[in-house]
Amino acid sequence: MVKTIILPTENDTVALGRQIASQCQTHLVSHEQAIVIHLLGDLGAGKTTFSRGFLQQLGHTGHVKSPTYTLVEPYQLDQLMVYHFDLYRLADPEELEFMGIRDYFDSRCICLIEWPEKAGDAIPPADISIQLDYQDLHRVATITASTDAGRQILLTE
Template sequence: MKPIILANEQETILFGKQLAEQCLNYLSNHNSAIVIYLIGDLGAGKTTFSRGFLQQLGHKGNVKSPTYTLVEPYHFNDFSVYHFDLYRLADPEELEFMGIREYFSSRSICLIEWPKQAQGILPIADIEIHLSYLALERSVCLQANTKTGQSIINLLH
C-alpha cells in the first residue's frame, strides 16, 4: 500500500478517527475482536493516533500511553478498547499472568504499541500500522494480515 503522509499532529489524530469509524462500522456487523499493531519508533505518533481513535469512539478524557500499567481499558456501550503499550515489558510471560487472552474476546478492539515485545503471545494483527518520521511529517503504511483487516482497510477508501 502507498504510504499516507500526515503533515502534523492534527492529521495523525484525524487518521486515528477515520480508522476508528471504520472499525466501528465493522463491529456493527461482526461479533469479533479487532487487533491492531502500532509499530514505530519513540515519538512516531502511536499514542497520538490512539488519542484520535478513542476520541472518535466517544472517549472524553486524556489518552496516555500505558507504559507502566501495560494496558488501559476504555469501555463503551457494547464493546471495549484495550490500549496496550508493551515497551517496558520485561518478559512476555507477564502477559499470561495478567490474563492477556481475555482482552481479545469478542466485541473488543486492541491497540498494541510495541508488539514485538510479546512475540509468540499475541494473536496475529488484523491490521499493522507502521508509523515513521519523514522530515517534519509522519509516514503511515497500513498492512492487512487477515480478512477482517482487509475489510476494514477497504472501508477507508
Template sequence: MIDVNKFTLSNEQATLVFGKKLALACETELKKQKQAIIIYLLGDLGAGKTTLSRGFLHGLGYQGAVKSPTYTLVEPYQFDNFTIYHFDLYRLATPEELEFMGIRDYFSTRCICLIEWPQCAQGFLPTADLIITLDYFDHQRQISLATATERGQRIMADIMD
C-alpha cells in the same frame, strides 16, 4: 493476503484525524462481526502511536485524556457496546508476563485492541487485522497500513474510500 498503503500525515492534527477515521471503520466492522479487532502499532518512540490512539478514542466520543499505558501495560476504555484496550508493551520484561495478566481474556471479548510495541510479545498475541507503522519523514509522519486478514482488508478499504 497482505495489502499495504503508504501515505504522509502532515502534522499531529492529521494523525488525530486519521485515528478517528480508523476508529469509525473499526466500529462499523465490529457491528458486523463481534470478535476482537486487533491493531498493531509500530514505530520508534515519539513516532505518533499514542497520538493516533488518542484520535481513535476521541473519534468514538471518549472525552478524557489519553496517554500511553507504559507502566500499566493496558488501559481499558468502556463504550456502550464494546471495549477498547490500549496496550503499550514497551516495558514488558518478558512476553511470559502477559500470561500472568490474563492476556488471552482480552482478545475473547467484543473489543478493539490497539497494541503499541507488539514485537515485545511475539508468540503471545493473536494475528493482527491491521499493522500500522509510523515513521518520521522530514517534519511529518509516514504511515504504512498493512492488512493481515480479510477483516483488515475490509477496514482498510473503508478508510481509503
C-alpha cells in the same frame, strides 16, 4: 493490502486514528470478533497520538495516555471495549500470560497494541498494522491489512 499516508501535522495523525476507528466501528456492527491493531514505530513516532484520535472518535472524552507502566488501559465506549496496550517496558512476554492476556481478545472489542514485537507469540497477529515513521519533517503511516477482517475494515469508507 498496503497503504501509505503522509501525515504533515499531529492533527493529521489524530485524523487517521479517527478514520480507522470509524471503519472499525462500522465493521463491528456485523461482526463479533476482536479487532487487533498493532502500532509500530520509534518512541515519539505518534502511536499514542493515533490512539487518542481513535478513542475520541469512539466517544472517549478524557485524557489518553500511553499505559507504559500498567501495560493496558481499558476503555468502555458505547457498548464497545477498547484495550490500549503499551508493551514498551515489558521485560518478558511471560508477564502477559500472568495478566491473562488471552482474555482480552476473546470477545467483540478492539485492541490497540503499541510495541507488539515485545510480546512474541503471546498476542494474536494483527488484523491491521500501522507503522509510523518520521520522514523529513513529517510522519508517514504505512498501513497493512493482514487478515480478511483487516482488509474489510480498510475498504470501508
